[in-house]
Amino acid sequence: MANPPKPIAERFRYCPSCGAEIQSRSSSDSRFLCESCGFELHFSPVVSAAALISGPEEKLLMIRRKKEPSKGKLGIPGGFVNPGESLEEALRREVKEELNLELARWSFLGGWPNEYAYKSVLYSVNDTYFAAEAENLEALNLCHEEVESVDWIDPERVSPEELAFPSIQQAINAYLARPKL
Ligand SMILES: [Zn+2]
Incomplete structure:
Protein backbone atom coordinates (compact mmCIF):
# COMPACT_ATOMS: atom_id res chain seq x y z
CA MET A 1 0.00 0.00 0.00
CA ALA A 2 1.43 3.37 -1.04
CA ASN A 3 0.07 5.20 1.96
CA PRO A 4 -0.19 2.78 4.88
CA PRO A 5 -2.41 3.89 7.77
CA LYS A 6 -0.62 5.81 10.51
CA PRO A 7 -1.77 7.16 13.88
CA ILE A 8 -3.56 10.47 13.49
CA ALA A 9 -0.80 12.44 15.27
CA GLU A 10 1.64 11.43 12.52
CA ARG A 11 -0.73 12.78 9.86
CA PHE A 12 -0.26 16.39 11.05
CA ARG A 13 2.42 18.22 9.04
CA TYR A 14 1.32 21.77 9.83
CA CYS A 15 -0.24 23.36 12.87
CA PRO A 16 -4.01 23.63 12.18
CA SER A 17 -4.11 26.93 14.14
CA CYS A 18 -1.09 28.98 12.96
CA GLY A 19 0.05 26.95 9.94
CA ALA A 20 3.65 26.49 11.14
CA GLU A 21 5.38 23.42 9.76
CA ILE A 22 5.90 20.81 12.46
CA GLN A 23 9.61 20.47 13.25
CA SER A 24 9.60 17.82 15.92
CA ARG A 25 6.87 15.59 17.19
CA SER A 26 6.05 15.12 20.84
CA SER A 27 6.74 11.60 22.07
CA SER A 28 3.06 11.06 22.68
CA ASP A 29 0.62 9.65 20.11
CA SER A 30 -2.25 11.19 22.02
CA ARG A 31 -1.42 14.91 21.74
CA PHE A 32 -0.34 17.53 19.23
CA LEU A 33 1.46 20.60 20.61
CA CYS A 34 2.60 23.44 18.33
CA GLU A 35 6.01 24.80 19.34
CA SER A 36 5.29 28.08 17.53
CA CYS A 37 1.92 29.15 18.96
CA GLY A 38 1.25 26.67 21.78
CA PHE A 39 -1.90 25.28 20.16
CA GLU A 40 -2.67 21.93 21.72
CA LEU A 41 -4.90 19.16 20.40
CA HIS A 42 -5.66 15.82 22.08
CA PHE A 43 -6.34 12.66 20.12
CA SER A 44 -8.68 10.75 22.41
CA PRO A 45 -9.83 7.30 21.31
ZN1 LIG B 1 0.69 26.76 15.86
Whole structure:
Protein backbone atom coordinates (compact mmCIF):
# COMPACT_ATOMS: atom_id res chain seq x y z
CA MET A 1 0.00 0.00 0.00
CA ALA A 2 1.43 3.37 -1.04
CA ASN A 3 0.07 5.20 1.96
CA PRO A 4 -0.19 2.78 4.88
CA PRO A 5 -2.41 3.89 7.77
CA LYS A 6 -0.62 5.81 10.51
CA PRO A 7 -1.77 7.16 13.88
CA ILE A 8 -3.56 10.47 13.49
CA ALA A 9 -0.80 12.44 15.27
CA GLU A 10 1.64 11.43 12.52
CA ARG A 11 -0.73 12.78 9.86
CA PHE A 12 -0.26 16.39 11.05
CA ARG A 13 2.42 18.22 9.04
CA TYR A 14 1.32 21.77 9.83
CA CYS A 15 -0.24 23.36 12.87
CA PRO A 16 -4.01 23.63 12.18
CA SER A 17 -4.11 26.93 14.14
CA CYS A 18 -1.09 28.98 12.96
CA GLY A 19 0.05 26.95 9.94
CA ALA A 20 3.65 26.49 11.14
CA GLU A 21 5.38 23.42 9.76
CA ILE A 22 5.90 20.81 12.46
CA GLN A 23 9.61 20.47 13.25
CA SER A 24 9.60 17.82 15.92
CA ARG A 25 6.87 15.59 17.19
CA SER A 26 6.05 15.12 20.84
CA SER A 27 6.74 11.60 22.07
CA SER A 28 3.06 11.06 22.68
CA ASP A 29 0.62 9.65 20.11
CA SER A 30 -2.25 11.19 22.02
CA ARG A 31 -1.42 14.91 21.74
CA PHE A 32 -0.34 17.53 19.23
CA LEU A 33 1.46 20.60 20.61
CA CYS A 34 2.60 23.44 18.33
CA GLU A 35 6.01 24.80 19.34
CA SER A 36 5.29 28.08 17.53
CA CYS A 37 1.92 29.15 18.96
CA GLY A 38 1.25 26.67 21.78
CA PHE A 39 -1.90 25.28 20.16
CA GLU A 40 -2.67 21.93 21.72
CA LEU A 41 -4.90 19.16 20.40
CA HIS A 42 -5.66 15.82 22.08
CA PHE A 43 -6.34 12.66 20.12
CA SER A 44 -8.68 10.75 22.41
CA PRO A 45 -9.83 7.30 21.31
CA VAL A 46 -12.95 7.18 19.18
CA VAL A 47 -15.73 5.23 20.94
CA SER A 48 -17.95 2.60 19.39
CA ALA A 49 -20.94 0.72 20.75
CA ALA A 50 -22.02 -2.72 19.54
CA ALA A 51 -24.76 -5.20 20.47
CA LEU A 52 -24.36 -8.95 21.00
CA ILE A 53 -27.96 -9.80 20.11
CA SER A 54 -29.03 -13.22 21.30
CA GLY A 55 -31.51 -15.33 19.41
CA PRO A 56 -32.84 -18.88 19.43
CA GLU A 57 -30.66 -21.62 21.01
CA GLU A 58 -28.26 -19.11 22.62
CA LYS A 59 -26.87 -18.13 19.23
CA LEU A 60 -25.54 -14.66 18.49
CA LEU A 61 -26.45 -12.45 15.58
CA MET A 62 -23.22 -11.66 13.73
CA ILE A 63 -22.74 -9.78 10.48
CA ARG A 64 -20.43 -10.28 7.52
CA ARG A 65 -18.77 -6.93 6.92
CA LYS A 66 -19.24 -5.48 3.48
CA LYS A 67 -16.59 -2.77 3.85
CA GLU A 68 -12.97 -2.43 4.86
CA PRO A 69 -11.46 -2.74 7.38
CA SER A 70 -11.90 -6.49 7.83
CA LYS A 71 -14.24 -6.85 4.85
CA GLY A 72 -15.84 -10.31 4.74
CA LYS A 73 -15.06 -11.08 8.39
CA LEU A 74 -17.56 -11.55 11.18
CA GLY A 75 -18.54 -8.42 13.07
CA ILE A 76 -21.03 -7.31 15.68
CA PRO A 77 -23.72 -4.76 14.74
CA GLY A 78 -22.76 -1.31 15.98
CA GLY A 79 -20.74 1.74 15.13
CA PHE A 80 -19.15 4.97 16.26
CA VAL A 81 -20.72 7.23 18.85
CA ASN A 82 -21.62 10.69 17.54
CA PRO A 83 -20.80 13.86 19.50
CA GLY A 84 -23.48 14.49 22.10
CA GLU A 85 -24.80 10.92 21.97
CA SER A 86 -24.85 8.40 24.84
CA LEU A 87 -23.43 4.90 24.35
CA GLU A 88 -26.94 3.49 24.52
CA GLU A 89 -28.30 5.98 21.96
CA ALA A 90 -25.48 5.10 19.55
CA LEU A 91 -26.08 1.39 20.16
CA ARG A 92 -29.80 1.61 19.37
CA ARG A 93 -29.31 3.93 16.38
CA GLU A 94 -26.64 1.74 14.79
CA VAL A 95 -28.62 -1.49 15.27
CA LYS A 96 -31.67 0.20 13.72
CA GLU A 97 -29.61 1.53 10.78
CA GLU A 98 -27.79 -1.73 10.03
CA LEU A 99 -30.51 -4.29 10.76
CA ASN A 100 -33.82 -2.41 11.20
CA LEU A 101 -34.10 -3.95 14.68
CA GLU A 102 -35.27 -2.23 17.88
CA LEU A 103 -33.55 -3.37 21.07
CA ALA A 104 -35.81 -4.37 23.95
CA ARG A 105 -33.12 -4.87 26.61
CA TRP A 106 -29.39 -4.35 26.87
CA SER A 107 -26.69 -4.61 29.53
CA PHE A 108 -23.10 -3.44 29.46
CA LEU A 109 -20.42 -6.10 28.96
CA GLY A 110 -17.28 -3.97 28.79
CA GLY A 111 -15.06 -1.83 26.58
CA TRP A 112 -11.72 -2.76 25.03
CA PRO A 113 -9.10 -0.88 23.01
CA ASN A 114 -8.83 -1.54 19.31
CA GLU A 115 -7.19 -0.05 16.25
CA TYR A 116 -9.27 0.83 13.21
CA ALA A 117 -7.45 1.47 9.94
CA TYR A 118 -9.54 3.68 7.68
CA LYS A 119 -7.96 5.13 4.55
CA SER A 120 -4.67 6.76 5.64
CA VAL A 121 -5.40 7.02 9.36
CA LEU A 122 -4.99 4.39 12.06
CA TYR A 123 -7.62 5.37 14.64
CA SER A 124 -7.33 4.43 18.26
CA VAL A 125 -10.75 3.13 19.29
CA ASN A 126 -12.45 1.97 22.44
CA ASP A 127 -15.01 -0.65 21.46
CA THR A 128 -17.84 -1.02 23.96
CA TYR A 129 -20.19 -4.00 23.86
CA PHE A 130 -23.62 -4.75 25.24
CA ALA A 131 -25.53 -8.03 25.58
CA ALA A 132 -28.91 -7.29 24.00
CA GLU A 133 -32.24 -8.69 22.94
CA ALA A 134 -34.25 -7.46 19.98
CA GLU A 135 -37.92 -6.59 20.31
CA ASN A 136 -38.93 -8.51 17.20
CA LEU A 137 -36.38 -10.44 15.14
CA GLU A 138 -38.82 -10.72 12.26
CA ALA A 139 -38.25 -7.02 11.53
CA LEU A 140 -34.68 -7.89 10.47
CA ASN A 141 -33.83 -6.05 7.25
CA LEU A 142 -30.18 -5.53 6.30
CA CYS A 143 -28.57 -2.28 5.25
CA HIS A 144 -26.82 -3.68 2.18
CA GLU A 145 -24.26 -0.87 2.06
CA GLU A 146 -22.64 -2.05 5.27
CA VAL A 147 -23.75 -5.63 5.87
CA GLU A 148 -23.15 -8.52 3.45
CA SER A 149 -25.21 -11.03 5.40
CA VAL A 150 -26.30 -12.05 8.86
CA ASP A 151 -25.28 -15.33 10.48
CA TRP A 152 -26.46 -16.89 13.72
CA ILE A 153 -23.29 -18.08 15.42
CA ASP A 154 -22.67 -20.29 18.43
CA PRO A 155 -20.43 -17.99 20.52
CA GLU A 156 -18.60 -20.96 22.07
CA ARG A 157 -17.53 -22.26 18.66
CA VAL A 158 -16.58 -19.16 16.67
CA SER A 159 -12.99 -19.18 15.44
CA PRO A 160 -10.88 -16.12 16.37
CA GLU A 161 -9.52 -15.90 12.79
CA GLU A 162 -13.05 -15.31 11.53
CA LEU A 163 -13.54 -12.23 13.72
CA ALA A 164 -13.16 -8.71 12.32
CA PHE A 165 -11.44 -7.31 15.46
CA PRO A 166 -9.75 -8.82 18.53
CA SER A 167 -12.09 -6.87 20.85
CA ILE A 168 -14.97 -9.06 19.60
CA GLN A 169 -13.34 -12.12 21.19
CA GLN A 170 -13.04 -10.21 24.48
CA ALA A 171 -16.71 -9.25 24.22
CA ILE A 172 -17.73 -12.86 23.51
CA ASN A 173 -15.72 -14.03 26.53
CA ALA A 174 -17.52 -11.47 28.71
CA TYR A 175 -20.87 -12.46 27.15
CA LEU A 176 -20.32 -16.14 27.97
CA ALA A 177 -19.27 -15.29 31.54
CA ARG A 178 -22.11 -12.83 32.20
CA PRO A 179 -24.58 -13.46 35.02
CA LYS A 180 -27.81 -14.69 33.46
CA LEU A 181 -30.84 -12.53 34.23
ZN1 LIG B 1 0.69 26.76 15.86
